[in-house]
Amino acid sequence: xxxxAMSDRRTLARPGAxxxxxxxxxxxxxxxxxxxxxxxxxxxxxxxxxxxxxxxxQQQSALALVVLAEALILIAGKFDLSLESTVGMAPAxxxxxxxPVSAGGFGLEIPAALAIPLCLLIGAAIxxxxxxxxxxxxxxxxxxxxxxxxxxxxxxxGLTGGKSLFAxxxxxxxxxxxxxxxxxxxxxxTGVLFAAGIAALGYFRAGRSLYAIGGNADAAxxxxxxxxxxxxxxxxxxxxxxxxxxxxxxxxxxxISANQGVGWIFMVFAAAVIGGVSMDGGKGTIxxxxxxxxxxxxxxNILTLKGxxxxxxxxxxxxxxxxxxxxSRLAGGRAQD
Amino acid sequence: xxxTELAVVEARNITKRFGPTVALDNAGITIxxxxxxALVGRNGAGKSxxxxxxxxxxxxxxxxxxxxxxxxxxxxxxDAWRSRVACVYQRSTIIPALxxxxxxxxxxxxxGGRLINWRALRARAxxxxxxxxxxxxAGSQAGDLSIEQRQLVEIARAxxxxxxxxxxxxxxxxxxxxxxxxxxxxMRALREQGVTMMxxxxxxxxxxEVCQTVTVFRDARHVITSPVPDLPHDALVAAMTGxxxxxxxxxxxxxxxxxxxxxAVSGLGLAGRFQDVDLxxxxxxxxxxxxxxxxxxxxxxxxxxxxxxxDTGTITVNGATPRLGDVPSALKAGLGFVPQDRxxxxxVPLLSIxxxxxxxxxxxxxxxxxxxxARRRTRAEGMIEQLDIKTTGPDQPVGDLSGGNAxxxxxxxxxxxxxxxxxxxxxxxxxxxxxxxxxxGSVEDAAARGAGAVLVSDELDDLRICDRVLVMFHGxxxxxxxxxxxxxxxxxxxxxxxx
Ligand SMILES: Nc1ncnc2c1ncn2[C@@H]1O[C@H](COP(=O)(O)OP(=O)(O)O)[C@@H](O)[C@H]1O
Ligand SMILES: [Mg+2]
Numbered sequence: 001x002x003x004x005a006m007s008d009r010r011t012l013a014r015p016g017a018x019x020x021x022x023x024x025x026x027x028x029x030x031x032x033x034x035x036x037x038x039x040x041x042x043x044x045x046x047x048x049x050x051x052x053x054x055x056x057x058q059q060q061s062a063l064a065l066v067v068l069a070e071a072l073i074l075i076a077g078k079f080d081l082s083l084e085s086t087v088g089m090a091p092a093x094x095x096x097x098x099x100p101v102s103a104g105g106f107g108l109e110i111p112a113a114l115a116i117p118l119c120l121l122i123g124a125a126i127x128x129x130x131x132x133x134x135x136x137x138x139x140x141x142x143x144x145x146x147x148x149x150x151x152x153x154x155x156x157x158g159l160t161g162g163k164s165l166f167a168x169x170x171x172x173x174x175x176x177x178x179x180x181x182x183x184x185x186x187x188x189x190t191g192v193l194f195a196a197g198i199a200a201l202g203y204f205r206a207g208r209s210l211y212a213i214g215g216n217a218d219a220a221x222x223x224x225x226x227x228x229x230x231x232x233x234x235x236x237x238x239x240x241x242x243x244x245x246x247x248x249x250x251x252x253x254x255x256i257s258a259n260q261g262v263g264w265i266f267m268v269f270a271a272a273v274i275g276g277v278s279m280d281g282g283k284g285t286i287x288x289x290x291x292x293x294x295x296x297x298x299x300x301n302i303l304t305l306k307g308x309x310x311x312x313x314x315x316x317x318x319x320x321x322x323x324x325x326x327x328s329r330l331a332g333g334r335a336q337d
Numbered sequence: 338x339x340x341t342e343l344a345v346v347e348a349r350n351i352t353k354r355f356g357p358t359v360a361l362d363n364a365g366i367t368i369x370x371x372x373x374x375a376l377v378g379r380n381g382a383g384k385s386x387x388x389x390x391x392x393x394x395x396x397x398x399x400x401x402x403x404x405x406x407x408x409x410x411x412x413x414x415x416d417a418w419r420s421r422v423a424c425v426y427q428r429s430t431i432i433p434a435l436x437x438x439x440x441x442x443x444x445x446x447x448x449g450g451r452l453i454n455w456r457a458l459r460a461r462a463x464x465x466x467x468x469x470x471x472x473x474x475a476g477s478q479a480g481d482l483s484i485e486q487r488q489l490v491e492i493a494r495a496x497x498x499x500x501x502x503x504x505x506x507x508x509x510x511x512x513x514x515x516x517x518x519x520x521x522x523x524m525r526a527l528r529e530q531g532v533t534m535m536x537x538x539x540x541x542x543x544x545x546e547v548c549q550t551v552t553v554f555r556d557a558r559h560v561i562t563s564p565v566p567d568l569p570h571d572a573l574v575a576a577m578t579g580x581x582x583x584x585x586x587x588x589x590x591x592x593x594x595x596x597x598x599x600x601a602v603s604g605l606g607l608a609g610r611f612q613d614v615d616l617x618x619x620x621x622x623x624x625x626x627x628x629x630x631x632x633x634x635x636x637x638x639x640x641x642x643x644x645x646x647x648d649t650g651t652i653t654v655n656g657a658t659p660r661l662g663d664v665p666s667a668l669k670a671g672l673g674f675v676p677q678d679r680x681x682x683x684x685v686p687l688l689s690i691x692x693x694x695x696x697x698x699x700x701x702x703x704x705x706x707x708x709x710x711a712r713r714r715t716r717a718e719g720m721i722e723q724l725d726i727k728t729t730g731p732d733q734p735v736g737d738l739s740g741g742n743a744x745x746x747x748x749x750x751x752x753x754x755x756x757x758x759x760x761x762x763x764x765x766x767x768x769x770x771x772x773x774x775x776x777x778g779s780v781e782d783a784a785a786r787g788a789g790a791v792l793v794s795d796e797l798d799d800l801r802i803c804d805r806v807l808v809m810f811h812g813x814x815x816x817x818x819x820x821x822x823x824x825x826x827x828x829x830x831x832x833x834x835x836x
Contacts, residue, residue: 215435
């Protein structure tokens with residue numbers, strides 16, 4: 001058997017190289033971020049000030065939470081398009097339980113302190129329902145959540161009559177607007193949740209099981225992982241995070257418009273994918289997804305500072321995402337999938 | 338084998354249905370301690386289904402499983418199952434994006450604490466690998482391993498649960514000769530340590546090589562269990578097929594000296610794969626390509642059909658020179674091919690047999706980009722008959738067929754346009770004896786119709802239909818053997834031992 005052992009050693013190309021490469025694959029967007037920081041400082045001297053950068057972080061925090069949710073779901077090999085609708089619908093409906101009829105509420109006027117828990121509960125329920133349809137009935141995640149994207153947003157439009165809600169309880173908008181220790185509370189919350197996500201997917205069995213499920217669900221099942229249960233929890237966590245993103249966004253803007261969250265899902269996927277999360281499941285990291293969010297946020301900020309007219313923003317935006325993709329591909333040396 | 342005291346595992350009167358299909362019909366097996374027990378049967382005989390029942394992945398509709406006389410644990414108790422039985426499944430359960438270490442300890446990465454200590458995990462994994470003599474770095478990415486290495490990781494993982502009974506479902510199907518003999522060395526060593534094994538293979542000579550007992554399943558039923566020495570080859574084949582059968586007899590063909598050259602290659606090279614290959618195939622001739630896994634034979638064949646782009650040299654098909662590395666151009670020049678990996682490159686599983694088999698001739702089945710489904714049906718029915726494809730009809734999706742029949746569809750597609758040159762890569766991998774005969778027969782039929790063929794195979798028996806066999810070693814053609822070679826001659830040449 002020593003003989004076979006010898007020949008194995010010979011055939012294995014660059015032992016250990018995989019791990020070393022793997023460690024840096026998360027960080028392939030760092031050069032892009034550096035380039036953006038340098039470019040930004042040339043565009044406008046304001047760009048590199050702490051105030052502006054804090055601003056970027058605050059503006060991106062809600063989107064970042066949805067990216068976190070989507071990254072978890074993608075790594076587990078599934079899909080959720082309906083997250084963007086949850087961002088608008090969950091806070092809108094939760095708030096309507098609190099505010100009086102005159103302000104657009106249901107007239108139930110439950111205590112304001114219950115609004116945020118209720119909002120998160122609604123997000124969790126949407127995730128649970130998605131999971132139920134996808135796992136119980138073995139439906140395609142893409143189609144189910146596409147339908148749910150429309151249903152959930154439709155529910156918001158129907159209940160609010162398409163109107164924006166402005167008379168919000170103060171406790172509800174607090175998180176999106178407050179400052180803690182010099183940084184917006186939203187940035188703290190998002191930062192802590194990302195740290196939790198990185199730790200969970202890096203150092204906990206339950207988190208690692210997402211990679212196993214996304215990489216090969218049958219193998220995960222054979223290894224004793226309760227695939228359906230884990231996926232269900234992931235959908236629920238995803239919905240909850242999207243609802244929390246809705247709370248932060250509501251607080252930041254001071255109101256809930258009828259199209260809060262609409263169109264986000266494209267940015268969410270762009271951020272996750274340029275951050276190295278695979279659409280086929282089983283690959284990518286939360287840290288990588290975070291770098292994806294930062295790239296998107298910096299690009300948006302630079303375009304705003306540069307005064308690019310809104311009509312052209314979309315084009316520049318899309319083009320820059322494509323460039324970021326190519327750079328990360330060159331730096332990472334791996335085919336994007 | 339009558340005393341149950343000695344049985345490590347016993348499955349009794351197992352019945353398992355999948356919708357209308359009866360996968361196991363009151364079948365059973367008893368495996369004695371320390372035995373290497375072969376389970377053989379044609380594709381679809383129910384072998385893999387028995388494996389999933391014996392490993393607790395599926396519940397039988399009827400019947401029971403006993404381990405050392407005790408009833409099997411509850412289905413949800415995976416750890417209990419894994420301490421009794423380990424398995425290398427037919428479909429790989431290695432997750433390519435994770436490291437070898439994590440693959441070994443999937444879902445048990447932690448030891449005591451809640452946090453995963455990656456350094457300790459890697460050390461534990463390296464220990465397991467060393468213990469079973471698997472020389473692989475635990476930190477490497479599983480996706481970077483060869484098929485053989487992945488399998489070794491699966492075996493090490495299987496044994497690391499402490500089970501003394503291990504099931505190997507078609508472990509040799511994707512390995513080349515030397516890798517198979519290394520696997521067998523390993524299996525013998527395990528047997529000496531008292532490990533009991535159940536071994537599934539389509540290669541009956543392997544059964545004679547490593548097994549002591551053999552069980553035959555046919556059409557979901559148990560047919561016979563016998564000590565291997567008491568069941569000669571022909572009787573074994575007869576038990577599997579239900580009829581007295583002989584191995585495929587190569588026909589007596591003669592290549593006409595004046596037959597045109599249909600496929601010519603000169604100075605072909607692809608960095609790291611093969612160099613300086615010259616090759617000429619005449620109409621009606623079958624040329625074999627043999628060599629070990631790293632010999633470059635598959636790379637060469639894939640270059641011929643445009644799946645890879647060689648760096649140097651030219652390819653001529655029927656006098657035309659298709660663009661290198663361009664499949665459509667090769668097909669247009671009159672080439673047909675059966676790729677190595679039928680699941681990835683061979684067919685679209687959800688499409689019907691008719692659509693799959695007529696894909697290259699779709700333009701001939703209708704005008705202005707339309708496809709006449711009646712004509713497609715007729716063509717497909719002809720192919721089904723010609724290749725004896727077991728199916729409910731041309732509308733059945735190929736994904737529902739068993740391995741051998743799916744491969745026939747792939748070959749039918751290769752032959753659909755009456756190619757003047759045919760390149761066939763490992764056509765009989767994972768295919769049972771009857772399907773093998775039909776497949777090799779069709780290649781010979783094509784040659785009789787005047788096509789030239791290149792046949793790449795890891796199986797010496799397949800190569801017997803060749804008029805001559807080119808042996809590759811480290812990327813070069815090192816030997817040419819005319820018809821009538823002996824096994825030892827060919828193996829020596831493949832191993833690079835020149836005579
Ligand atoms: N999960 C499944 N769903 C439906 N049919 C199945 C499933 N697994 C196996 N079968 C069918 O059961 C029969 C036995 O299959 P299998 O046990 O894989 O055979 P073998 O391993 O002997 O080739 C085949 O007809 C196959 O199509
Ligand atoms: Mg099988």
